[in-house]
Amino acid sequence: MKHDxxxxxxxxxxxxFDFNNLPELTDEARRYCRYYNxxxxxxxxxxxxYLGSFDSLGYRMAMHYYVPKSIKGTxxxxxxxxxxxxxxxHLIKHCLEQNLAVIAYDLPGHGLSSGRPTxxxxxxxxxxxxRSCLNLCQGNVQEPFYAIGQSTGGAVLVxxxxxxxQQYESSVFKKVILLAPLVRPVGWRGALFMHSFIGPFVSTWKRVFSENSNDPAFIKFLKKHDPLQSRIMSIDWVTALRRWIKEIESADAIDGAVAIVQGKRDMTVDWxxxxxxxxxxxxxVNVHYLPKGRHHLVNESTEIRQDMFSFIDGVIASS
Structure with missing residues (x-):
């Protein structure tokens, strides 16, 4: 499966990215979008x-903006x-079918965004x-705003x-949905031990691909056909995660609501x-469990995805 x-x-x-002059897809971008469906x-x-970039702390962030004909929110x-x-x-298409616009960007060191890989x-x-994304979008895209984060994306939202x-006075998101959210990964104590003793001497670990979905075609695509997949894991990221877990687990509780979708066969995060x-x-906290779901919920089998989408629709409809 070659990419063009x-x-x-x-x-x-x-x-x-300029909302006054929306960036149309180039021919190269169209081929990329077709490759990933x-x-x-x-x-x-x-x-x-539309596909363009915005700057954040020296990173050049690649951002997509999808606009349906009729918009109920973003x-x-x-x-x-x-x-x-x-x-x-799958998730983008489902949101668009519900007349929701979509904003999505590649995190630093991922996809088309700049930064050292992972x-x-x-x-x-x-x-x-x-914050940079919200500053760019507020006043330019249709409210209300909703947020959906998968794994590390869920950690970003938490x-x-x-x-x-407090920096925003209150969250701009009317509903926040976390898919298999990361706080600690599976085997965190063992990873800490390895990080403490080996971390000072290496900068990366070889990545091990896991069976993180019930869709074998997706797993095969990740391993063999996705040119944007990193083959290494950054020690710097593990160091940052280690600090962040301490901060988040000691953070004060707040009066706020989140919804969670979690697969019970997830072997990636310590769910x-x-x-x-x-x-x-x-x-x-509204938790919806998927008995057969693994970790990569946005790329699960059709049946599991539909269960997840029904829950997401219900959360958004209850706004």
């Missing part, structure tokens, strides 16, 4: 799709570690990126709500611990 686009050429042709030109012909999608927007076609010095960088929301922590931090 190159990352460097795509990035070189990506304009700065995030174009929807045939299935949703009325949808407009969903901000935050992807997981090792991921990028190209893998989120690396970050501090989780604060994720918050600066979120951090935003617990520690940063029992994580949900307990989130329930301690927020006054209202």
């Amino acid at each position: 686009w190159t990352r460097s050429k795509l990035i070189a042709g990506m304009p700065v 995030i174009d929807f030109f045939d299935t949703l012909p009325d949808v407009k799709h 969903v901000f999608i935050f992807h997981g570690y090792f991921d990028h927007v190209g893998l989120y076609g 690396a970050i010095k501090s989780f604060d960088d994720y918050q600066f990126a979120l 951090d935003h709500l617990l520690n940063r929301v 029992r611990h994580n949900i307990t922590i989130i329930q301690q931090k927020f006054s209202r």
Whole structure:
């Protein structure tokens, strides 16, 4: 499965995102979107799709904006570690079918955004990126705003709500939905031991691909056909995660609501611990379990995805 686009050429042709002059897709961008099935030109012909960049702390962030013909609000999608927007076609399409516009950007060091692959010095960088995105979008895209975060994307939203929301007076998101949210990964104590003894001497670990979905085609695509997949894991990211876990687990509880979708066969995050922590931090937590669901919920089997989408629709409809 060969791709007919190159990352460097795509990035070189990506304009700065300007809502007064919306950046149309270049030919290279169209080929990239077609490769990942995030174009929807045939299935949703009325949808407009724009791709450009914004700056945050020296990172050049790649951002997508999808606009359906009729708009009831805007969903901000935050992807997981090792991921990028190209893998989120199922969720994007579902939101568009519900007449919700979509904003989604690649995290630093991921996808089409700049930065060392999978690396970050501090989780604060994720918050600066979120703030930069909101500053760009507020007043330019249709409210109300909703947020959906997968794994590390969920961690970004938890951090935003617990520690940063005072900066915005109150959260701009009417509803926040966390998909298999990260607080601690599975095997965290063992990872800490390895990090303490080996971390000072190496900068990366070889990535091990896991069976994180019930969709074998997705797992095969990740391993063999996704040119934006990193083959290494950054030690800097583990260091940043280690600091962030301490901060988030000691953060004060707030009067706030989040919804969680969690697969019971998830072997990537320590979900029992994580949900307990989130329930301690927020006054209202609505948890929906998927008995057969693994970790990468946005790319689960069709049946599991439909269960998740029905729950998401219900949360948003209860606004």
